[in-house]
Amino acid sequence: MSSFGASLRSLRRSAGLTIEQLAEASGVSGRAISDMERGHSRAPQTRTLAALAKGLGLGDDRLAVLEDAAREQRARNTGDRPRVCELPRAVADFVGRAAELDLVRRHLVRSHLSAEGERGPAPVVVVHGQAGLGKTAFALRVAGDLGDRFPDGRFYLDLRGTDAEPMTVGEALVRLLRALEMSPRRIAETDEERSSQLRSVLRDRRCLLVLDNAAGEAQVRPLLPADGAGVAVVTSRRVLGGLEGVLRIPLPPFAAAESAELLATIAAQAVGPGVGQVADLCGHLPLALRIAGTRLATRPAWTVDHLVTRLADADRRLALLALGDTGVATAFALSHAQLSGPARTLFRRLAHVPGVRFSPEIAAVLAGIGADDAVDGLEELVELGLLMPEPDGWVRYRFHDLIRLYAAQRLGIEEPPGVRAETDQRLTRWLLETAIVAGRWFEPGYGKLPDDYDGLIPLATEKEAAEWLQAEAENWLGALRQAAADGRHQLVVDVAEALHWFSDSMVFWEGWYEVYGLSRAAAAELPDRHQEVTHLNYHSWAATHAARRPEEGADIAMAAYELAAAIGDVKEQGWALTYAGTASRFAGQLDRALPLYLRAQQLAADAGDHDAYVQHFQGLGLLLAAMGRREESLEMFAATLRELDVRPVSPRPAASARAGAHTFAAEVLADLGRWPEARRQAELALPLVQRTGDNSLVGQVHLTLGRARGALGEPEEARAELIRALELLEETHFRKGVELARALLMQ
Known part of the structure; x- marks a missing residue:
């Protein structure tokens, strides 16, 4: 027995305490106290010694005796054998992760005793995510913050999970058992027996294990505590989904504020608006931010703007995000x-x-x-x-x-250049061909899936087609850019044409300005002037609605009108003046818009373009409402519905016109304070706009219903309608409606 062990036993017996009673009084496990008294463990750490002294109720004199015995034993043990599994140096400038840290703390410090007083399952936390997120720093922060709750020790083991040969289970078990001061002679021969020994030791000791960089479940599972006082924090790039009963913490990239805080902590010159750009270029990845901040800190002459310029070069960014033996690319x-x-x-x-x-x-x-x-x-x-x-x-x-x-x-x-080019072309071709098939669901002349379609994407319904086009908008637009760059002009025009009617369901998507800018340029390279004027008109519409540049939209429309007149295309002349009128209305030039709309409607009648003729009533109605001539505007919306009953309008344009007529009539009636009529028109409009798939219109209808129900004494129903309206209008970037919905919700 060591002198410390003998002193501890003597003091415990003098206090009239059993090992179990001292364990309860001090918070140090009974197993740990027993090992100390028998000399099977080293002298305790300072916190453990203080806990024992408190549990024993020692005065200064007897505490000094115990401290002297502990120092004597530490001196004898110095050089006896190397300490293993010590916590490495933690990050001194740790920032962020407040929510995740709080979640882990609450999980690890919960009581392990059930209502019957029996030990419960030992808490295990798995911190996972991609390289560079700071998983190790996070785990060490947890260990540092909770040190006083684990008086029997905090131990760290790098499992080398990303090495070509990760640490074996046997080696990991031996290291942990040695760290827990089990004599090498007592460590079992097989991994199964060693795992059992580890669980037995951890059952009675309040220890925290940090098992860093785990390769997989099979490596980690034998190292985990089962029941009792021990806990474990595991980090891994893998999810480790095979581990049961664990708390998983997926670390995301930093929030913007966390990124800015880390940069400012590392580099004094990391201030100003450029800091946000540095964080964005680093992808808010803690490792990248730390390297970028260190580059600034070690180069006082650099400014944030200088760093932004260097990081903006995508071809050199990964090389810049490397410093010494650390680098983002190396981690990946x-x-x-x-x-x-x-x-x-x-x-x-x-x-x-x-x-x-x-x-x-x-x-x-x-x-x-x-x-x-x-x-x-x-x-x-x-x-x-x-x-x-x-x-x-x-x-x-x-x-x-x-x-x-x-x-x-x-x-x-x-991959060689030829393979890369073939792969890129294959993807571009597939994306654009799929976009054409999906878009034609919405064209009056198609409206169904081709009989011979056998593509990868299920497009059996208009809804499936719309969902794919919306979800993959970034990708088919990127493919369209590539086709334009390759000079595949007719393909660009064909894709844009196929998406023309679908665009009505995403009116305010900014991408349409680029889509129809590309198709306008492509059509200008082809011999068909009718095709060119059509896409000039489409680009005018996109400039006004998607890009919110009505003056530019008007100029493009008039250029289209001149070309249409030159080639004798009456139908496109009408559409050009329609787009010019809409652009003028959006720009607030109401007096200029009125004659344009009236002339456009006459041209549509002359050309026998029934689809356009009916649509013009809606344009006139919206214009008259903007001019304060609301009763006349209501007549225009009523005329839309009458004409739809007598003219052979194509199904989709007819559905769009009918939905719009009820929607806009409801808004005008609400502006007039004719609330019962407004609610009735909005109720008629709602199922119609939902079928069109245009969420901006759906949002407008909910907004009108909210206004009407509020005015009619239905506050709860009104609030629900306004909340739904705000969700849809924010999604579709309809700013005027968003502002009105917010104002009404604030009342």
Whole structure:
């Protein structure tokens, strides 16, 4: 027995306490006290010694005796054997993660005693996510914050999960048992027996294990405490989904405020608006931010703007985000090295995707595999933290910005230019062909799926077509850019034409300005002047509605009118003046808009364009309402409905016109304070606008219903309508409606 052990036993007996009673009084486990008294463990740490003294009720004299014995034993043990599993140096300038830290603390410090007084399951936390998120720093912060709650020790073990040969289970068990001061002679021979020994020791000791950089479930499972006082925090790039009964903390990139705080903590010159740009270019990844901040801190002559300029070069960004033996690309490479061959191919080819998000079908096209195999490959990338699943109900994925750059780097290294070009063309062709098929669901001359369609995407209904076009807008637009750059002019025009009617369901999407700018330029390169004037008109519409540039929209429309007049295209002359009138109305030039609308309607009648003729009543109605001539505007909306009953208008334009007539009539009636009539028109409009798929119109109808129900003494119903209106109008960027809905909700 050591002198410390003998002193502790003597003091405990003098106090009339059993080991169990001292354990309860001090918070130090009975197993740990027993090991100290028998000399099977080293002298306790300062916190443990203080807890024991408090439990024993020691005065200064007897406490000094115990402290002297502890110092004597530490001196004898110095050089006896190296300490193992000591916590490494924590990050001194740790910032952020407040919500995650609070969640982990509450989970780890909960009582492990059930109502019957029996030990409950030991808490285990798995902190996971891609490279560079600061998982190790987070775990060490937890260990530092909770040190006083684990008087029997806090132990750290790097499991080397990203190495070519991770630490074996046997080695990990031996290290932990030695750290817990089990004599090497007592450590069992087999991994199964060692795991049992570890669980037995942890059952009675209030210890915290940090198991860092785990390779997988099979490596971690034998190291975890079962029941009792021990707890574990595991970090891994993998989700470790096979571990049951654990709290999983997925670390996301930093929030903007956290990124700014870290940069400012590291570099004194990290102030001003450029800090946000640095954070964005670093993808709010803590490792990248730390390297960028250190570059600033070690180069006093650099400004934030200078760093922004350097980071803005995508081809050099990863090289800049490396310092000494640390680098973002190096961290990603460790995960990349663990991928299977097919997953590596898929990873690098995903760099071809134009947008940020993508579906498994896009991955299948890129890799030349089936959709199910693509999902398997994508999930392997997710498991290793190289890809993130989208939590939007669809099976979709996205890259972190810096991992996307790394994938592009691997693509350039691992595939020759010819293969890259063929893959890129295959994806571009597939995206645009699918967009044409989906868009034609909305065209009056089509309105169904082609009989011979056998594509990867299910487009059996208009709803499925709309959902795909909305979800993949970034990607088919990127493909359209590529086709335009390649000089595939007719394909660009065909895609834009196929999407013309669908665009009414996303009127305020800014992308339409680019879509029809590309198709206008492409049509100008083709010999068909009728095609050119059509796409000039489409671009005018997009400039006014999507880009909110009504003056530019009016100029484009008049250029279209001149070309249409020159080639004798009466129908497009009418549409050009319609778009010019709408642009003038949006610009507040109401007196200029009126004659344009009237002339456009006459041209539509002359050309026998029934679809346009009926639409003009709505334009006139909205214009007259804006001019304060509300009763006349109501007559225009009524005329829309009458003409729809007698003219052979195509089904989709007819549905759009009917929905608009009721919607806008309801708004005008609300402005007139004719609330029962306004509610009735809005109720008629609601199912019609829902079928069109235009959420901006749906939002406007809910807004009118909210106004009407509020005025008619239905406050709860009115508030529900206004909340729904605000959701839809914010989604579609309809600013005027958003402002009105917010104002009404504030009342």
